[in-house]
Amino acid sequence: MTILVTGGAGYIGSHTCIELVKAGYDIVVADNFVNSCMEAVVRTRKLCGVDFPFEEIDLCDYAATDALFDKYHIDAIIHFAGLKAVGESTRIPIEYYKNNLDSALSLLAAMKKHDVKNFIFSSSATVYGADAPVPYNEATPVSRSASSPYGNTKLMIEYILKDTVKAIPGFNAVLLRYFNPVGAHESGEIGEDPTGIPNNLMPYVAKVAVGKLDMVHIFGNDYPTPDGTCLRDYIHVVDLAKGHVAALKKIQQNCGLFVCNLGTGKGTSVLEMVKAFSKSCGHELPYEFAPRREGDLPAFWADPAFARDELGWVAEKGIQEMCDDVWHWQSKNPNGYK
Numbered sequence: 013m014t015i016l017v018t019g020g021a022g023y024i025g026s027h028t029c030i031e032l033v034k035a036g037y038d039i040v041v042a043d044n045f046v047n048s049c050m051e052a053v054v055r056t057r058k059l060c061g062v063d064f065p066f067e068e069i070d071l072c073d074y075a076a077t078d079a080l081f082d083k084y085h086i087d088a089i090i091h092f093a094g095l096k097a098v099g100e101s102t103r104i105p106i107e108y109y110k111n112n113l114d115s116a117l118s119l120l121a122a123m124k125k126h127d128v129k130n131f132i133f134s135s136s137a138t139v140y141g142a143d144a145p146v147p148y149n150e151a152t153p154v155s156r157s158a159s160s161p162y163g164n165t166k167l168m169i170e171y172i173l174k175d176t177v178k179a180i181p182g183f184n185a186v187l188l189r190y191f192n193p194v195g196a197h198e199s200g201e202i203g204e205d206p207t208g209i210p211n212n213l214m215p216y217v218a219k220v221a222v223g224k225l226d227m228v229h230i231f232g233n234d235y236p237t238p239d240g241t242c243l244r245d246y247i248h249v250v251d252l253a254k255g256h257v258a259a260l261k262k263i264q265q266n267c268g269l270f271v272c273n274l275g276t277g278k279g280t281s282v283l284e285m286v287k288a289f290s291k292s293c294g295h296e297l298p299y300e301f302a303p304r305r306e307g308d309l310p311a312f313w314a315d316p317a318f319a320r321d322e323l324g325w326v327a328e329k330g331i332q333e334m335c336d337d338v339w340h341w342q343s344k345n346p347n348g349y350k
């Protein structure tokens with residue numbers, strides 16, 4: 013069975029390629045390197061032990077996407093490719109809507125033409141919106157609007173896929189709602205490599221640990237949580253990658269529409285994360301409390317029961333292992349892939 017992995021040079025995509033190959037799938041990887049690089053593909057191939065085919069294409073190019081399906085026999089798609097910076101999406105929403113929606117639509121058009129009916133989509137817990145009760149479970153209706161244009165592209169693509177399942181007999185769509193992916197491959201060869209100053213907590217902390225940034229700014233310490241800092245459900249990227257293998261097994265059973273959280277079910281505070289990382293890197297990381305960041309929710313985490321019951325998948329790695337693996341990656345590659 014051959015899987016097209018879009019965004020396969022990216023952070024979650026590259027780790028998923030390894031788990032797919034391990035599970036016996038053939039893969040074709042496509043990426044336009046907008047937020048990734050060939051070095052990630054080279055290293056992923058090495059870790060897989062397979063020279064899988066790679067195509068540098070922009071999925072918004074309908075003809076190029078269609079040609080990809082002419083060139084390879086594809087059985088299923090895992091669609092990671094997309095712009096994903098929440099803050100940036102509020103500044104350039106049109107680019108976010110255009111890129112993320114166009115690439116999904118061009119894939120669907122090519123799939124329709126080539127009679128490919130299995131689509132696994134990288135969605136996000138952000139679709140639950142600000143008012144959902146925690147823990148988030150799949151029965152909770154999605155929000156009418158997510159808190160950013162980025163989040164809205166996830167919501168819109170979910171709707172497009174739901175309608176496609178209704179319209180095309182035999183079409184299967186798995187919507188995987190990720191919580192906060194962190195961690196890196198145990199080899200320290202691949203990991204998260206954001207350009208510029210990281211927006212997300214874990215890569216920021218890692219840059220402080222390696223001496224590239226001065227100190228961690230903890231956004232808010234007066235939230236209604238045990239230590240006053242926000243709680244998130246951090247999930248190791250390798251566990252997340254394995255969740256995609258479980259989703260592929262599900263899709264092979266002709267699941268129709270299948271919506272599932274991928275999280276651990278546990279909330280960890282920002283302060284706990286900084287402390288755990290200090291242990292991993294062997295020195296106390298300097299931090300200071302800063303004002304709250306606009307749009308942040310105090311606390312949310314997944315109800316992971318549905319994934320356990322329906323996919324037979326459970327996240328296994330804890331916070332310390334996540335920090336150890338990020339430190340391994342960051343200390344081995346202080347400049348990321350460069």
Ligand code: WQD
Pocket residue numbers: 096097098136137138191192193211212213214216228229230231232242243244282305308
């Ligand atoms: C985590 C916590 C911050 C940076 C976002 C997206 C989500 C998903 C994952 C994907 C918050 C605090 C952060 C820092 C801090 N996206 N923090 N200092 O906001 O939960 O989720 O990333 O592509 O859709 O919204 O993750 O890592 O940015 O923040 O104190 O320098 O860390 O306030 O409480 P978030 P995050």
